[in-house]
Amino acid sequence: MTPLTVRRWAWIHKWSSLVCTIFMLLLCLTGLPLIFHHQIDELLGNEIVAPEMAPGTPKANLDAVIAAGLALYPGMVMQYMSQEADNDRIWHLTIGKDRLDPGFKSIAVDARTARVIQENKFEGTFMNVMLRLHADLYAGLYGMLFLGFMGVLLLVALVSGTVLYAPFMRKLDFGTVRRGRASRLKWLDLHNLLGIVTLAWALVVGATGVINTWADLLLKYWQNDQLAEMIAPYRQLPPPATLGPLQPGVDASLQLEPGMQVGFIAWPGTAFSSPHHYGVFMHGKEPLTARLYKPVLVDAVTGKVTDSRDLPWYLTGLLISQPLHFGDYGGVWMQVWWALFDIATIVVLGSGLYLWLKRPGGAGRQRQGDAAVAAGAP
Known part of the structure; x- marks a missing residue:
């Protein structure tokens, strides 16, 4: 040189x-x-712990879980609900004044008893500031x-x-x-x-x-590309006046993907669905596949699956890179x-x-x- x-x-x-x-x-x-x-969350007492129950305790109906969370804030609406890959005993509910309200509330509900465990506090915590x-x-x-x-x-x-x-x-x-x-x-x-x-x-x-x-930009591109194709048949239809129950749609999603489990669910009108669909995002059960989601669109009125497809390569790369980064x-x-x-x-x-x-x-x-x-x- x-x-x-x-x-x-x-x-x-x-x-x-x-x-x-x-x-x-x-x-x-x-x-x-x-x-x-x-x-650190566990040390600071911020880790959410579900009560111990006998193994194999059946899960509560999802609509009962949702009702328990909404009862804390009458007049608010569901945005999302999710559970961690290694902890299916707790559902985390996100509710707001409307579907896109950034000032949302986060509530942890026991997936087996449909009882509220606690309201999650993120803003102002040490880990939230660091994040x-x-x-x-x-x-x-x-x-x-x-x-x-x-x-x-x-x-x-x-x-x-x-x-x-x-x-x-x-x-x-x-x-x-x-x-x-x-x-x-x-x-x-x-x-x-x-x-x-x-x-x-x-x-x-x-x-x-x-x-x-690039996460936000990649998600927006996916929404304007593949998600737009998935909801195309509903584009000219008015949004439904009332939504049907969630449980039948989740059951249909699990039947479609029997080797997967539910990661999170997006309500109609949020960024990860359409005005006509529940967006049920499934993932695998292995360490790697647990990071990779597969969207299943469920008609919010009939509870029937209308479309499902693998995520494109750019979102797969994003999902793999996130846990590797930390x-x-x-x-x-x-x-x-x-x-x-x-x-x-x-x-x-x-x-x-x-x-x-x-x-x-x-x-x-x-x-x-x-x-x-x-x-x-x-």
């Missing part, structure tokens, strides 16, 4: 790193507690897209830093940290060592993070590894910022600057 090529890559690495570093530090710091969100800062900086879609752009810059910095790592290591053994020299040189070695060790993890988390920031696939040990890599990345980002702020000047700038260029440090 010629000196001119090295300088070009160094310029790319320096400025892509400098622009995104502060935001990447924020994402790493807020992402750390999110890796252990289940454990909002990590997902969109409290700026909605614009915040998500901005963080996505910062993620792209991170990927550019990772690639350019990898290119620059080879000429730097040509005269050094792997893992060398020159502690007896200047403090800046020691941090330069540490920056490069931790950077190359965490490279694969940072690429995976950075790429999946970028994909996650290390949710492999249990607690994968969470621990994710946390260790996260902390190491914080050191990489912090040391890169330190190297920039402490960059040499005067007569020594060129000599020490050449070392920084070869290493790819900002």
Whole structure:
């Protein structure tokens, strides 16, 4: 690699790193507690627990579950209901003043007794603040897209830093940290060592993070594409005056997909259905298939299935990337590894910022600057 090529890559690495570093530090710091969100919620007493009952206790009728939740807020309407893949004892109901009300209420109802367990409180909690800062900086879609752009810059910095790592290591053994020299040189070695060790993890988390920031756009595209095709026969019909019961539609969905279970249900008029349908979203029972949904549209009056199809590749990629981003696939040990890599990345980002702020000047700038260029440090 010629000196001119090295300088070009160094310029790319320096400025892509400098622009995104502060935001990447924020994402790493807020992402750390999110890796252990289940454990933290349990520690803080925010984990919802259903009463213990004999195994095989039959489930309550879904319409009775819905009635129990709506009884807390007369005059409100259902928006969604969902259950976790590994906990079918609790239904989480989302209700609002209308189908699209952003000021919704969330209520946990026992799936076996149709009794309210508690009203969920998310706004203002520690984990909710961490999630909002990590997902969109409290700026909605614009915040998500901005963080996505910062993620792209991170990927550019990772690639350019990898290119620059080879000429730097040509005269050094792997893992060398020159502690007896200047403090800046020691941090330069540490920056490069931790950077190359965490490279694969940072690429995976950075790429999946970028994909996650496109979630709203991908969903809107799906709604205007495949969902529009699925509801086309109803397009010219007026919305039904009253809705039929939900249970027959869910039973029909389970008969259509006997190897799957219900993940969440969208009411007519919400973003995941049409004015004429319940959107019943099914998923598998294995660790991977539990993340992948299959929409089943059920006529909200007759309870009959009208259409069902697999999600397109772009939504499948989105759903796979979300748990991979937070290390949710492999249990607690994968969470621990994710946390260790996260902390190491914080050191990489912090040391890169330190190297920039402490960059040499005067007569020594060129000599020490050449070392920084070869290493790819900002």
